Amino acid sequence: MKRSFLRASVALGLCLATALPGAWAQTANPRVRVTTNLGDIEIELQADKAPKTVANFLQYVKDKHYDGTIFHRVIANFMVQGGGFDTRYKQKPTRAPIQHEGRAATAAGLKNQIGTVAMARTGDPHSATSQFFINVVDNAFLDPVLIPEGDPVPRFEYRGQVVENVPRNQLLNHPQLWGYTVFGKVTSGMDVVQKIRNTPTGAGGPLPTDVPQTPIVIQSITLIP
Known part of the structure; x- marks a missing residue:
C-alpha cells in the first residue's frame, strides 16, 4: 500500500517530463x-x-x-x-x-x-x-535546501547545526535536504x-x-x- 509523502521525523506520508504538443x-x-x-x-x-x-x-x-x-x-x-x-x-x-x-x-x-x-x-x-x-x-x-558553492563545502548550516569541509556530493544527496x-x-x-x-x-x-x-x-x- 503506497501513500506518497515524506515518512521521516515529522511522520509525513508525502515523471517522466513530456514535451506537450x-x-x-x-x-x-x-x-x-x-x-x-x-x-x-x-x-x-x-x-x-x-x-x-x-x-x-x-x-x-x-x-x-x-x-x-x-x-x-x-x-x-x-x-x-x-x-x-x-x-x-x-x-x-x-x-x-x-x-x-x-x-x-x-x-x-x-x-x-x-x-x-x-x-x-x-x-x-x-x-x-x-x-x-x-x-x-x-x-x-x-x-x-540550497547547497553553498565549493567542494568540499567550507561551511554549511542546517537547523542550528554547523558542519565544515563536507564533500559537496554528500550534501547534494542527503535525504533530508531534497x-x-x-x-x-x-x-x-x-x-x-x-x-x-x-x-x-x-x-x-x-x-x-x-x-x-x-x-x-x-x-x-x-x-x-
Whole structure:
C-alpha cells in the first residue's frame, strides 16, 4: 500500500517530463481549473521556474488522470493532498517518476508557503508522479535546501547545526535536504481549499488516517484558455 509523502521525523506520508504538443506548450505560465464537489480552485503553474514538473502535471491533466480522483489526505495544520486515488480508494496507475527539480525552483523563488502547490513523493526524491498537495500553512521545512558553492563545502548550516569541509556530493544527496518541489500557486478558490482543510477526517478504505469522511472528489482538472 503506497501513500506518497515524506515518512521521516515529522511522520509525513508525502515523471517522466513530456514535451506537450500544440497549445499545451505555448503559454509560459498556464492556468488550470480544479473542479471539485466543493467548488473550483484555479492554479497558476510556474512553468518558468519548474518546467519539467509543470509539463508532467499538464500531461496528467491532458490524459484526464485526475478526473474522479479524491483528496485522500487532509491535515488541517499542514496540507491537503490528492491526485492518486479514485473514489474507491484504489490507487491509479501512473507514468514513470520525474527527476526532482526542487532546488532550481527554490532558487527561482518558489517556496512551500500557504496557497502553493507542490509534488508529493515517497522518501525517494525522484519518485514524484501524479500526486500533489496544496500547502494550507507556511511549511518552510519542506523547502529544498540550497547547497553553498565549493567542494568540499567550507561551511554549511542546517537547523542550528554547523558542519565544515563536507564533500559537496554528500550534501547534494542527503535525504533530508531534497525537500519538495513547488510548481504552482492557487490564484482563486482558497475558500474551497479552506473547506477541504476543515473537513472531518478519519480512516477510509485501506488508509488508516487523515481521510475526509465525506469524499472530496476532483471531478476534473482542465486547462484555462
